[in-house]
Amino acid sequence: xxxxxxxxxxxxxxxxxxxxxxxxxxxxxxxxxxxxxxxxxxxxxxxxxxxxxxxxxxxxxxxxxxxxxx
Amino acid sequence: xxxxxxxxxxxxxxxxxxxxxxxxxxxxxxxxxxxxxxxxxxxxxxxxxxxxxxxxxxxxxxxxxxxxxxxxxxxxxxxxxxxxxxxxxxxxxxxxxxxxxxxxxxxxxxxxxxxxxxxxxxxxxxx
Numbered sequence: 001x002x003x004x005x006x007x008x009x010x011x012x013x014x015x016x017x018x019x020x021x022x023x024x025x026x027x028x029x030x031x032x033x034x035x036x037x038x039x040x041x042x043x044x045x046x047x048x049x050x051x052x053x054x055x056x057x058x059x060x061x062x063x064x065x066x067x068x069x070x
Numbered sequence: 071x072x073x074x075x076x077x078x079x080x081x082x083x084x085x086x087x088x089x090x091x092x093x094x095x096x097x098x099x100x101x102x103x104x105x106x107x108x109x110x111x112x113x114x115x116x117x118x119x120x121x122x123x124x125x126x127x128x129x130x131x132x133x134x135x136x137x138x139x140x141x142x143x144x145x146x147x148x149x150x151x152x153x154x155x156x157x158x159x160x161x162x163x164x165x166x167x168x169x170x171x172x173x174x175x176x177x178x179x180x181x182x183x184x185x186x187x188x189x190x191x192x193x194x195x196x197x
Contacts, residue, residue: 040072
């Protein structure tokens, strides 16, 4: 049961992070390719976006590891 | 220095400030395991910050030079979180598990507060 719980936690967290990161990176690449002079600004926005998207999956992984080791 | 590097250095500065605060708490107070856990989590969090910065920098350069970039994505950062928790669970007499998790979230809290304050400052300047 613990294994299933850990798998669901990691799987759903990775799914959300994958969709979120994909959207952010895709739009940033599009933006930099259109306007290379705005690279730094777009990178900063991407940096903050990726960080905020990745906070929850890390929590998910942490919970999964805690559940696995109980 | 670009805006991106300046932002990264600002985050590093705040994180090291928090880290020094936690080390001070470990040295001065009697809550040794809590502050050691916070310090430990923040160290991993600092690595995650650097990893994210370097990957986004490489991605930006790859777009402008029209090359490909190969990374492990966010897997390395997720596994660093897992590793921190595993170490904390292996040595429960040294690290408080909850404070390790809070320590891991330090950079995200700093980024959230900093980006909010920057947004408020910019909107006030525009008025």
